[in-house]
Amino acid sequence: MSEIAREAGVDRSTLYRRFPTREDLLSAVHQAKLDDAARALDEARPDTAPFAIAVHRFVENTVAVGRRWPVDLRVLLADSSHRNRHEELTNRVGDLVDRGVRSGAIRSDLPTNWARDVLITLLNLATHNYEDLPPGPSADLITDAFIQATGNKP
Known part of the structure; x- marks a missing residue:
């Protein structure tokens, strides 16, 4: 906590007034990451943007979020409210991929959630x-690899 206070430019008492325990601080960090991840997905316009553009925007935005908030996912998922929020976001990524299947951009013969999990694995x-x-070139590579791996061949 001392190191965090120093990095934040506040004294320890200020930090402890806002976050009485290390767990409170971690919970706030995890909430901030999940809020940023939800915004990253929203800004990709997963329901309205052309599929490949939505995927690219999602990846570019989410790479930036992951680097801004480098938390241990196992610790985040240990809290049931954070785990539920993470599952909601994962389901929304699945909805984006399902949209790709419906549009014909993604193969329909893949196992359930395969394409979603490929996208998330490449993103991680x-x-x-x-x-x-950088996030932009990362998104270029991931979007291309994802469509090559899961998309319908011309």
Whole structure:
């Protein structure tokens, strides 16, 4: 907590007034990440933008969120309210992918949630393993790889 207070430019007493425990601070960080992730998905316009553009925007926005809030997902998911919010967001990504299936951009013969999980795995890979690659180029690579791996061949 001392290190966090120092990095935030406040004294420890100020930090402890706002977040009495480490768990309170972690919960606030997790909530902020989930709020940013929801905004990133909303800004991608998953229901109205052309499918590939929505995927690209979602990935670009979400890579930025993941790098801004580098939290341990296992710790975030240990809290039931955060886990439920994370599941809601994952389901919304599934809805975007389902839209791709309905439009013919994504193969319909894939196992349930396969394409969604491929997209999320590629997103996590770029966010955490290729931090030197900016969000835009990451989104270019991921969108292309995702469509190549799961899309209908011309």
